[in-house]
Amino acid sequence: MPFRNHPFSYVGPAEIAAAARQSDPGFPIVTPVDLVNWRSSQTAEIDAEGNLTATFTIGLDERLRLASRRSEHVACAAGGPVWGAGEVTFDASGKVVAISNYSTGFCPEAKWSWPTCQQVLDQIGLPHPGKFTTEVTFRRCPACHERNVVKDDHYACDLCGCALPAMWNFG
Ligand SMILES: [Zn+2]
Structure with a gap:
């Protein structure tokens, strides 16, 4: 097992968390076929190069969940806590071409979050860059x-x- 720190709890405004309770959690990705299916529901979000950027979270169940990039992470994660949260971009083949820990709702520390993100992407079978391509540093x-x-x-x-x-x- 890779080294892991504690999971990240929601630290954003209470009213956003309250509003998020009205929406569905993110779409769970267990196999590459799930990503193909989700992508087919997001055709308006696919850019000219065939890339699709989404909000992602990985909850305590170690399941990758995706939602429209305009979605709140706390909604995608059904309130949290999470091992990881940020933005992810997939190319047309399902490869992860960009991924970040950019979530102001959970403010995850990159070095403590990446090991689980990597493990979950590997388990699903999605190729990835081996690190956050953008690392955001959060402090209160x-x-x-x-x-x-x-x-x-x-x-x-x-x-x-x-x-x-x-x-x-x-x-
Ligand atoms: Zn201040």
Whole structure:
């Protein structure tokens, strides 16, 4: 078994989580055929190169779930918690050509999330790039509690300017 940290709980606004209870969870992907079936329901989202970008989550059941890229992660994950959440792009053959941990709802730490993402993609049989192609660093401001995306290694709160910690701090 790969090293794994704790799963990530929802850390976003309560009203988004409440609204998400009204919607269906993401479409579960167990085999490559499931991805083909889901893709056939998303034809309007496929770009000129045949790529399809989606919201994804991997819950405690270690099941990959997909939803429209405009969907909230907390809805896709039926509230969570998750091992992984972000955006994923598949090419026409079902290969993962881009994947990120970009979920402001769960703010997953990339290095703690990727091992399970990789394991689940391998189990389904979907080729992937072996890492998050985009790694997002999330930190909560210790002063005003805003969720921040750290940009260019600038560890300061967007809202109040307070210094952000080096270590992930949503636990
Ligand atoms: Zn702040």
